[in-house]
Amino acid sequence: MRKLLALFAVTAFLVAACTPASPTTGASPAPQATATEQATDADITLSGPVQVTLWHNQSGALAKGFEEMIKEFNSSNGKGVTVKPEFQGNYTQIYQKMLGAIQAGTVPEGVVAVENQVADYARAGIIVEMDPYINSKKNGLSPESLKDIYQPYIDSNRYPQYGDRILSFPFIKSLEVMMVNEDLLKELGYSAHPKTWAEFEEMSRKAKVVGADGKVTRWGWAGMGSEAFLAGVLTRGGSILKSPTEVGFGGAEGLEMLQMYDRCIKEEFCYVPKGFDWQDRFGEGNLLFATGTSTGRPFIKAAFKKPINWSLFGMPTNGTAPSRTIQFGGVIAITRSTPEKQLAVWEFLKWFTDAKQTAKWSVLSSYMPVRASALEDAALKAHWAGPDVQGAQAFALVPTSAAGPSIRGWQEVRDAIFEAITKVQTKKEAPDTSLATATRKANDSLKENQ
Amino acid sequence: MPPRVLAAGALKHLILVAGAVLTAFPFYWMVTTSFKSFAEAQSYPPVLWPTVWHFENWQQAWEFPTTLWARSFANTLGIAAVSTLGTLVTAVLAAYAFARMRFRGRNVLFAIFLLTIFIPSEATLIPNFVLITKYLGWYNTYQAQIVPFLASVFSIFLLRQFFMSVPQELQDAARIDGAGHVRFLWSVALPLVRPALITVALLNFLASWNSFLWPLLVTSSPEIRPIQVALVPFSSEAGTQYHLLMAGATFVILPTLVVYLIAQRYFIEGVARTGIRG
Numbered sequence: 001m002r003k004l005l006a007l008f009a010v011t012a013f014l015v016a017a018c019t020p021a022s023p024t025t026g027a028s029p030a031p032q033a034t035a036t037e038q039a040t041d042a043d044i045t046l047s048g049p050v051q052v053t054l055w056h057n058q059s060g061a062l063a064k065g066f067e068e069m070i071k072e073f074n075s076s077n078g079k080g081v082t083v084k085p086e087f088q089g090n091y092t093q094i095y096q097k098m099l100g101a102i103q104a105g106t107v108p109e110g111v112v113a114v115e116n117q118v119a120d121y122a123r124a125g126i127i128v129e130m131d132p133y134i135n136s137k138k139n140g141l142s143p144e145s146l147k148d149i150y151q152p153y154i155d156s157n158r159y160p161q162y163g164d165r166i167l168s169f170p171f172i173k174s175l176e177v178m179m180v181n182e183d184l185l186k187e188l189g190y191s192a193h194p195k196t197w198a199e200f201e202e203m204s205r206k207a208k209v210v211g212a213d214g215k216v217t218r219w220g221w222a223g224m225g226s227e228a229f230l231a232g233v234l235t236r237g238g239s240i241l242k243s244p245t246e247v248g249f250g251g252a253e254g255l256e257m258l259q260m261y262d263r264c265i266k267e268e269f270c271y272v273p274k275g276f277d278w279q280d281r282f283g284e285g286n287l288l289f290a291t292g293t294s295t296g297r298p299f300i301k302a303a304f305k306k307p308i309n310w311s312l313f314g315m316p317t318n319g320t321a322p323s324r325t326i327q328f329g330g331v332i333a334i335t336r337s338t339p340e341k342q343l344a345v346w347e348f349l350k351w352f353t354d355a356k357q358t359a360k361w362s363v364l365s366s367y368m369p370v371r372a373s374a375l376e377d378a379a380l381k382a383h384w385a386g387p388d389v390q391g392a393q394a395f396a397l398v399p400t401s402a403a404g405p406s407i408r409g410w411q412e413v414r415d416a417i418f419e420a421i422t423k424v425q426t427k428k429e430a431p432d433t434s435l436a437t438a439t440r441k442a443n444d445s446l447k448e449n450q
Numbered sequence: 451m452p453p454r455v456l457a458a459g460a461l462k463h464l465i466l467v468a469g470a471v472l473t474a475f476p477f478y479w480m481v482t483t484s485f486k487s488f489a490e491a492q493s494y495p496p497v498l499w500p501t502v503w504h505f506e507n508w509q510q511a512w513e514f515p516t517t518l519w520a521r522s523f524a525n526t527l528g529i530a531a532v533s534t535l536g537t538l539v540t541a542v543l544a545a546y547a548f549a550r551m552r553f554r555g556r557n558v559l560f561a562i563f564l565l566t567i568f569i570p571s572e573a574t575l576i577p578n579f580v581l582i583t584k585y586l587g588w589y590n591t592y593q594a595q596i597v598p599f600l601a602s603v604f605s606i607f608l609l610r611q612f613f614m615s616v617p618q619e620l621q622d623a624a625r626i627d628g629a630g631h632v633r634f635l636w637s638v639a640l641p642l643v644r645p646a647l648i649t650v651a652l653l654n655f656l657a658s659w660n661s662f663l664w665p666l667l668v669t670s671s672p673e674i675r676p677i678q679v680a681l682v683p684f685s686s687e688a689g690t691q692y693h694l695l696m697a698g699a700t701f702v703i704l705p706t707l708v709v710y711l712i713a714q715r716y717f718i719e720g721v722a723r724t725g726i727r728g
Contacts, residue, residue, distance in 0.1 A: 093666055100575070104583045
């Protein structure tokens with residue numbers, strides 16, 4: 001897999017090297033104000049039927065719901081826009097296909113991606129800057145409408161390597177959340193969620209139960225992935241990036257997270273997942289805390305063997321830093337085609353992320369809505385008040401969330417973090433050694449991708 | 451029978467049974483998991499036998515939204531049949547030429563052919579995609595899923611070994627009777643290498659049946675996509691519905707299992723004679 005990823009990285013580099021840089025995606029910042037002052041491609045009027053293709057990653061029931069919403073848009077937009085959705089696998093598979101399509105000149109007009117992939121595509125000069133569309137007096141968003149979208153969502157679509165311009169738009173958003181089995185918490189004698197990592201560790205340790213055969217049958221925590229690690233760094237007062245070429249997690253905050261995990265593994269109060277099996281441990285009632293994506297809620301519920309009272313809450317902190325978490329998920333980028341097609345994709349994005357649609361999509365998919373006003377939607381309110389209380393709990397964490405940087409090379413940084421965690425988890429390296437290696441690899445990756 | 455011989459036989463059988471169990475276990479796991487509940491499918495320690503048999507899983511997997519099973523089966527069958535037939539034709543002709551015909555540069559050419567086996571498929575993925583979509587305009591077509599697989603170096607290599615083992619005397623006798631290369635190939639050599647032909651056909655059929663990444667890359671409509679791509683929707687970034695995925699995997703594997711059971715004698719014979727191991 002690593003070989004494959006490395007190959008794609010090289011290919012991405014070659015794509016970039018062989019393609020002339022686009023004026024809309026050049027490395028130097030462009031004065032954004034001019035976009036709204038003079039007519040651009042974003043200000044045209046759609047006069048005839050326009051069909052655009054959107055490569056997406058929604059499958060199964062979500063795909064059905066997504067396609068139904070697209071049908072609704074196609075029949076109701078009144079501008080002759082027809083969006084043709086095409087499922088192309090997961091993010092990695094879409095990325096593979098995009099690399100080929102860039103060379104073949106057959107990219108779709110819209111594509112679902114994660115931010116660092118968009119940064120790669122932008123290097124090949126195929127991505128349309130969205131600031132003119134957002135700011136267009138004719139086709140853009142009003143200041144109120146823009147303000148209604150959570151700032152972290154907008155921020156994650158700004159690309160520092162491209163003058164902080166907006167090159168994508170939020171599509172499916174999730175958060176790294178802390179899940180707790182409230183029944184078990186109560187059973188252990190606690191009446192509140194842990195506020196600090198020290199409390200969290202103490203509670204987790206207390207949750208451990210060893211069976212007659214000496215094997216652990218109940219654990220305190222599961223789910224130390226890259227996002228949980230970064231959330232831990234932030235809530236200990238650290239940062240994700242110090243500068244464009246230097247990560248911020250290589251200091252004391254990152255080390256404290258790994259050391260906590262090391263203790264957790266050695267003292268066996270952490271459950272080490274083999275995949276999504278931690279959901280089953282949680283569903284059995286044998287796991288006190290779990291960190292994972294907020295979008296996994298339906299899977300958690302499906303794993304319940306008996307009704308469990310459970311909640312989502314914000315990450316513990318070091319006692320002084322504010323509670324924060326990491327948000328992630330897919331975005332949609334518009335590729336360079338004709339002004340009409342580019343605008344057509346934008347019209348769809350605008351529609352899909354308005355309050356009514358984002359609320360509807362949230363009920364359907366368990367992804368987070370992108371707008372604050374979605375909370376006023378009756379269907380979402382009812383859903384979150386009833387069967388999916390945890391959805392509202394996750395949504396409350398959005399304003400204080402932060403995204404991973406939208407830069408080229410970020411995937412390699414995540415891989416380096418993951419490798420460090422795995423080495424600690426498998427007791428192959430001490431936290432300080434694994435963190436030092438991860439930091440070096442991450443910084444190298446950032447430098448190489450400048 | 452002396453006890454030592456008996457013990458050796460028993461040990462041999464024990465090892466073989468262990469190997470058989472090890473090989474069969476993934477199939478057993480797949481089928482039983484397809485009848486488990488969502489929770490049981492990923493429980494730890496693993497549950498070997500479903501507590502409650504969820505027969506409805508198969509119906510749910512079959513009716514899984516956006517999955518066109520019947521169409522995908524038909525597509526896969528068509529693609530696998532045509533590409534297998536095509537591979538047989540090209541491989542037989544090329545292998546025969548390399549084995550039985552004398553021409554300048556034969557060994558060098560064959561060595562070059564063999565070298566292509568060592569190029570990782572990941573390295574050719576994007577150039578092939580560009581060729582198929584940009585230069586041939588075959589994006590989202592059946593031919594994009596068939597034509598690149600109409601020739602197989604491995605099949606040529608396999609058949610060449612068989613053609614080389616056909617006695618020269620037979621060819622000489624055929625020549626005396628007035629048979630040229632085509633007549634000799636058709637009437638004498640091919641019947642003699644039937645196990646190898648079946649092996650090549652089976653290997654290519656299975657490769658085509660199991661093909662996933664390439665069809666995903668070169669197609670966009672579920673209407674022309676093969677069966678392996680139909681399994682993708684059971685997994686998402688938030689979790690995997692293992693019980694339904696295993697039910698889907700069982701649907702997918704059943705036809706190949708039937709084909710294998712019918713042709714296994716030839717398959718084993720063909721593999722054994724070339725000394726190839728899996």
